[in-house]
Amino acid sequence: MKKSSIFFSITLIFGIAILGIVIAYLYMVKYDKQKYSHELNERYSIVSRVSLVKLLNSVVDEKFEKDLKIYKMQVIKDDKKIKDILKNGEVLQSLGIRIGRSTIIYYQRGNYLLIESAIQKRAVLLYDKGYIPYRNQIWTIRAIFGSLVLLILGVYFWTIKKIKPIKKIKEEIDKFAKGDLNISCEMKTDDEIAEVANAFNFAVSEIKKLNNSRKLFLRNIMHELKTPITKGRITVEMIEDGKQKERLKSAFLKLEDLLNEFISIEQITVDSSFIKKEIVDIKSIIDIAIEQLMESNGINVFLKENFEIKVDKKLFSLALKNLIDNGLKYSTNSKVKVVVKDEAIEIVSEGEKLEHELSYYTEPFTQDEKNSKKGFGLGLYIVDNILKAHNMKLEYSFEDEKNIFVVEGIIKMI
Numbered sequence: 001m002k003k004s005s006i007f008f009s010i011t012l013i014f015g016i017a018i019l020g021i022v023i024a025y026l027y028m029v030k031y032d033k034q035k036y037s038h039e040l041n042e043r044y045s046i047v048s049r050v051s052l053v054k055l056l057n058s059v060v061d062e063k064f065e066k067d068l069k070i071y072k073m074q075v076i077k078d079d080k081k082i083k084d085i086l087k088n089g090e091v092l093q094s095l096g097i098r099i100g101r102s103t104i105i106y107y108q109r110g111n112y113l114l115i116e117s118a119i120q121k122r123a124v125l126l127y128d129k130g131y132i133p134y135r136n137q138i139w140t141i142r143a144i145f146g147s148l149v150l151l152i153l154g155v156y157f158w159t160i161k162k163i164k165p166i167k168k169i170k171e172e173i174d175k176f177a178k179g180d181l182n183i184s185c186e187m188k189t190d191d192e193i194a195e196v197a198n199a200f201n202f203a204v205s206e207i208k209k210l211n212n213s214r215k216l217f218l219r220n221i222m223h224e225l226k227t228p229i230t231k232g233r234i235t236v237e238m239i240e241d242g243k244q245k246e247r248l249k250s251a252f253l254k255l256e257d258l259l260n261e262f263i264s265i266e267q268i269t270v271d272s273s274f275i276k277k278e279i280v281d282i283k284s285i286i287d288i289a290i291e292q293l294m295e296s297n298g299i300n301v302f303l304k305e306n307f308e309i310k311v312d313k314k315l316f317s318l319a320l321k322n323l324i325d326n327g328l329k330y331s332t333n334s335k336v337k338v339v340v341k342d343e344a345i346e347i348v349s350e351g352e353k354l355e356h357e358l359s360y361y362t363e364p365f366t367q368d369e370k371n372s373k374k375g376f377g378l379g380l381y382i383v384d385n386i387l388k389a390h391n392m393k394l395e396y397s398f399e400d401e402k403n404i405f406v407v408e409g410i411i412k413m414i
Helices: 006-057 062-069 079-088 134-163 165-177 192-238 243-270 282-291 313-330 379-389
Strands: 073-075 090-097 100-107 110-117 123-128 278-281 299-303 308-311 336-340 344-350 375-377 393-399 402-408
Touching: 006 062, 006 090, 006 100, 006 110, 006 123, 006 134, 062 073, 079 100, 079 123, 165 192, 192 243, 243 313, 243 379, 278 282, 282 299, 282 308, 282 313, 282 336, 308 313, 313 336, 313 344, 313 379, 313 402, 379 393
Parallel strands: 299 336
Antiparallel strands: 073 123, 090 100, 100 110, 110 123, 278 308, 336 344, 344 402, 393 402
């Protein structure tokens, strides 16, 4: 449980509350025990003084016994019992004064008070009929504080139960953040948490509808665009060879490539399940990327050792093709170096340093402020999304008048 979580905070608050109750309980027990002992000693002190005065003047009589009943005390007259108590009883306290001594004796769960006159040499043993052991007294305090603890625990578990759905909402939001729209956090309760969960659930369902509509729209429009492009290419082939024919063929090929890139980027941004990974060697991937270029002159590949990686061959080669194509377009000498390392591929070309951070150019259709004709269009946007779908990333640096684009996170297959 994280210290910053609401569950930790609530648990801490209730824990402090229970700790406070336990401390209050211990203090109350100590205070009540002291109070009980004080009251008991005060009563015994009064009885002792009255008894000693009586023993000075006369023997124990009925009037004396009647007076003792006020203090819930009873005179023990059975000699055998007196001897047994004096022999086997536990002396709790003994206090002597000039005229006599009083001793508290505990015997068979009862308190007895032995009063001895020092002057008249008389003694009387009294039984405390009002004595209740303190452990019996404490049950009331235990019951009160126990009820408080149970009440707080009940409120705690009720509170945790009420806010527990927050965990589910967070889990569903995490799935949603990763692109998973197959989530549900609908709740039947009427509290505010349920309102938030149901509102989020409704928003996700609306996004799913919009996404499905978008897919259908793009599928239709792609189909409608591919048809005239295909017809155009067929028509161009019927034209006599010449400069215009080559220009038209090039234009239609460019349109077809752009359309295919649209389709690819749409697939990976809408649904990552379109990615079909397979094991392929790195050299083959680079060869496919170079073959897709309309112009492959000026490309130098530096590969010390060929190795295999697990990627979507079509998409990953498209990403490399776009990086190489950009390198050729914006290099000052129309040359690009493709350097393959153990965990990265570098695309190196001479040219001017990028004016902005790389993140600026990975947005679609970005343009340089100084030259509106010079921009990366969808190229780096497609590259960035393809690499993210493969758990890789694109980095950029400028060294020795060279632009270096690096594909990081390549994992060799062993």
